Amino acid sequence: MPEDEKTPAREIITDYAQAHFRYFRTADGTVYAQRNGHPVARPIRSQGTTGSHRQELMVGLFKDGLGVFNGTALKEALDLIEALALSQAVQPVHIRVAPGYDGSTWLDLGRNDGQSVRIHPKGWDILTPDPQEVCWRRTQLTGELPLPAKDTDGKGIDALLRLCNFANAETECLALAWLIGCLGPSVPVPAPFLTGPQGAGKSTGGRMLVRIIEGMSGDLRRAPKDEENLIAAVAAGWVTALDNLSHLPPDLSDAMCCIVTGAENVKRALFTDGDVVRSRYRRPLLLTGIDVGVIRPDLAERLLPLRLERPSVRRTEAELWVEYADVLPVILGSLLDLTVTVRAAQADIPTDLRMADFAHLCAQLDAATGLGALNAYRAALDDLNDDVIEGDLLAQTVLKRAAGTAPGEEVRMTSTEWLHALTQLYTGEDCRPLPKGWPTTGKVFSDRLKRLQPTLAARGVLVDWGRTKTARYIEMTRTAAPAPEQPDPMF
Template sequence: MSDDEKNPAREVIAEYAQSHFRYFRTADGTVYAQKNGHPVARPIRSQGTTGSHRQELMVGLFRDGRGVFNGTALKEALDLIEALALYEDTHAVHIRVAPGFDGATWLDLGRDDGQSVRIHPTGWDILTPDPREVCWRRTQLTGELPLPAKDTDSKGIDLLLRLCNFATPETECLAIAWLIGCLGPSVPVPAPFLTGPQGAGKSTGGRMLVRIIEGMSGDLRRAPKDEENLIAAVAAGWVTALDNLSHMTPDLSDAMCCIVTGAENVKRALFTDGDVFRVGYRRPLLLTGIDVGVIRPDLAERLLPLRLDRPGVRRTEAELWADYAEALPVVLGSLLDLTVKVRAATAETPTDLRMADFAHLCAQLDTATGLGALAAYRATLDDLNDDVIEGDLLAQTVLGYAETLAPGAEERMTSTEWLQALSRLYSGEETRPLPKGWPTTGKVLSDRLKRLQPTLAARGVLIDAGRTREGRYLEMVRPPGPPPPEQQAAF
């Protein structure tokens, strides 16, 4: 077939595509296609087995009687459309939760008809969003949620708490605060860590929390062995839930910190020499396990321990999940009612906690309901500080050295001198050998103390760093009176 005979096919496809779809690009240059009047957008380069824009375009052309076209004509038409879209204004795409106009936020129900929940300051409604306001991105991890029930009179929250085995009322209110935080597109929330004895229903409880946001297809998964696979899983969904953690490597711990508070990964684009693409992510994270061993201080500030007890009466999986599926519309409706109420509440933002947005949300929840979520959150952070100290011999030794100082005293030495002093204190008169992982140089000690600084500050020991003409120093201060609030120090 001559080139002249191929041109009409390309033109037919391009004309049909531009009349039935809106094409735009995101800030990273990815081009998306959005059917006119529909909020779901698909990347035009997607080669997925189901739901790709290429298939959507082929089906539309066939059903509207335009014909069946070969792959070459489709590719050439899409190449032209992609080039033209790069000159259009940028527009963001969102998974599950998105900001809207006038202070509203949206929750994608994952439905084919595009119906979503608009949460605004005066209530919530089930609507199909204007494509100019919200563009949803769907993946295989985007499950369908039921239409939430109206006028639940908070029955859904009680139903959820009866299905889960939370150990205390404080744990229950923190779980509720986390769920409300998951409905906010811009609020970093700490990662719940569901823990308890064997048979406490940690995995089941984790699934129940996840499925309120992700639908009945939402599930837990094993932690990937490398950061690249973890980031890929995180970027494809909203809530990432990792099951049965028993050990946490430093790399996995650092990756989890980035997931909770947000980070960006840059990789080389495939089949190119120098092009790169960016993957930005900040997602709610949920973990389950009996014990993960030593917790690093930076991750401890981003965790939310939720303890579960063993249930007194066992139920079959089929019976339990049938009851849960029946209750889910009421649970979701009650959660949305409470979210509106909490967002309307006025409360001061605590200034001494790392996750200030979540602390503020807890304060708003207390104002709206009187549950005591902020006090419970502070108590969990205090317990986590104890866990960090119990798992770190250096932290224990620093606190032991601080006990030799009088209240209000200050001591300043170089990092090498501090290493010698702390090593002597640990070895004692018996000169016991230093443990594996003990700092070997002053620089290593300084770096370790940077990580431990918030934990030590919570126990009334302040570590600071500075420089004089003679060189750099580390200073230990034991303030008089009760331990100060948690705070960050500049190194």
């Protein structure tokens, strides 16, 4: 055949690709390819080792007898396909958990055949989702889950609680509420913080909880040294688990708050001057550690302390994980059964808690099982408030000052006047030195007080800001209920 009558290679590739794949774009403009009838989507520009679209296109062309094509022809074909896909309808891609039609929820099992779990109001089923309904995004962090067992009669929950060293029933029901929350794509859940003495199995318990959602390849990891690497790891998976934390610097604390409740990261696209890459993320987070020191108030509202105790009988790692792998299908099946039951339960939404969605989930769990998860959650938050106060001398001094006022009495002063009054109260007659980090100006004091406002309110001290015609003021009011007695700020 004369050269001028040959079909160009880029046209052969383009025709083959459009016949065997569906192309679409996401809201941020990334173009994805989805094999016809298969729910897994891959970005066409990906060069990753988990199976890029370029690789599956080359393999398909070769196996169907169309030949092997050079990189230039593939690039030209993909450039045209990407340009055509930008005019298509927008569809989101999901990692591990996705919303479906008619109030259903999908859980990706990470299988090559695309089989997933559809959780609906009447139960759950193992199906291959319609690509128009759900598009799964796979990464190296997407592990494979076993097919969940049916008709478990709750045996999986009992097996999980037996394997984990939870200290009491309150901790157990909070762990169950968190696992159910992880199966909801639109419900932000607080980050469980597994604490306990050395040897309590915090890392092992954390792995067990994570692997129910992420499969046996899921694991804990050290906290990245910078926020960019942390966000990259968070965006590539569903549950992010950080192990053996000993302290929480302000930057890491702020990043954790964003991970729990959701945020967006924007950075310059590589090899461009003006383009940017947007990363939206809201993911379940899990932490382990003996003690992280001072906890900032905004993070405390997003934590879920789960206390573990040292086991009386030790087992080898090999024995423990063999048993866990054997019962994982039953655990997952029982969790799915419980999730269906809890979602069908009717309960009022608590309006006084920061994480109202999770509080509502706890109330639904109580209505379905009678476990008392909501009271356990309130008690856990109360303990965290104590931790915040014990680690903040300014908060202790404010509460000591409030204890000397009558219930309902409103005290107004400028921020500078408040700082002067509290400084005098702290230093006392012996003029002891001020601690490191004590506010030095009225503005710094006002900013610190804004962070402490929810914690102080939980202890019966209401703080508000306002202004008169001449100046701004801070108003503190002690509620009718007396605030708990606070330790002397010296200690």
